[in-house]
Amino acid sequence: MAEMIIAKKLFSYLPVSLFGSVMGLSAISAAWQLVEDLSVSSYFSAIFACLAMVVFVMLCVAYGLKIITSFQDVKEEFANPITRPFFATFAISLLLLPFCLHLWGFFQLAFYVWTCGVVLMLIFSAYIVSFWISYPHNISHITPAWIIPVVGILDIPLAIPILQIELLGIMELARISVAIGLFFTTPLLTLILARVVFFEKLPDKLMPTLVIFLAPFGAGVGAYLVAYNDHLLPLSLYFIGLFFFFALIPQILRVYLCCPFRVSWWAVSFPLAAMSVAGLKISKMVFMYESLLVTQIYRFTAIGFLCLTTLIIIWLTLRTLQGIFKGELKSLA
Structure with missing residues (x-):
């Protein structure tokens, strides 16, 4: 029986990038937790927090089965320079899940999950930079996903305030994270823009990843406020992020109108x-x-952006569930 289970590849089509859904659900839950004067905020934050935890557990089980029964597929996914950066989404999920666990009262578990995320994030970031330096790469390998494994370090300080961590050196860790994350933002964005502008456009299925351009600026605001509690640089990061958002709207609409859901x-x-x-x-x-x-004006802009993001994430959730119930998940991967 065990041999039959191993012989049958389970979830071999499941991409590790799907852990990005946990990141999105956790972050939108954290966003609604910041809205204290709307009656619906507590419901939205609780619903998204619950969804994030459930999705994380399900993905861990499914991807664990993929590792056991389809290890060669996992190795190929990790060896692929385009999909390799997405392995960081697992570590970043661990860094963001404390916002959900804390909301439901799992304070100790939230700290342990965050600690695991910090260790994995730092190890994988160092590894991926070493890999980039050690081996030559084709221009087609460079995608917005390259931002994830290194600039994702900016997510390390975000949960420090809610976890009320007072360990020795914790602020130094936050400042190190900000320094590394912001330092790598500039060269990586330059490389990606150079590929898109001067060499070749992204394949249609990767076009949505252009929105990852916003991540360093969105996460950078929270990380910098934790590390330094200064308002000048966060304001600049926020404005750059908004500029990128409006610049990317035509691309997002084009993908939505012409490309099937993935x-x-x-x-x-x-x-x-x-x-x-x-x-x-x-x-x-x-x-x-x-x-x-x-x-x-700032408040209206923030609430409007939050509502838009909430609608998009609800649509993504419903569309993914529709694909699962119809047995289309393999074709959507």
């Missing part, structure tokens, strides 16, 4: 949710020194 579309969820969190934090920050009118 699970890779979940790549848009976390960057948009991170920008929602950034907008809400910025609106609270400017309240301290800006006029009421300016504060309300």
Whole structure:
């Protein structure tokens, strides 16, 4: 019986990038937790937190079965320079899940999950940079997903305030994370833009990953505020992120109108949710020194972005569930 199970490949088609859905669900839950004056905020944050935890457990089981029964497929996925960066989505999910676990009262578990995420993120980031330096790469290998494994370090400080971590050196860890994440943002964005502008466009199925451009700026706002509690650089990061968002709208609409749905579309969820969190934090920050009118503009922008992101994530969730119930998940991978 055991041999029959191993002989049958289970979830061999399941991409590791689907852990990006956990990132998006966790981040949108964290965003709604920042909205304290709307009656629906607690319901949205609780629903998305529950979804994130359930999806994470299901993906861990499914991908675990893939590792056991289809290890060669996992090796090929890891060896592929285009899909390799997506393995960081598992570690980043661990860094963001504490927002959901904390909401449901699992404080100790949230700390252990975050700690595992920190260790895995730092190890994988160091490995991926070493890999990039050690081996030659084709221009077609460079995609927005390259941002994930290194700039994803910016997600390390985000949960420190809610976990109330007071360990020795914790702020140094936050500042190291900000330094590494922001340092690599510039060269990686330059490489990706050079590929897209001067060499070749992304394949249609990877076009949604362009939204990953927003992630360093959305996550960078929260990370910098934790590490330094200064408002000047976070404001600049937020404005750059908004600029990229409006610049990418035509591409997003083109993909939606001309390309069939793929699970890779979940790549848009976390960057948009991170920008929602950034907008809400910025609106609270400017309240301290800006006029009421300016504060309300920031607030309106942040709430509007949050509502848009929520609708997109709800659509992604329903569309993915539809594919699962119809048995189409393999064709959507």
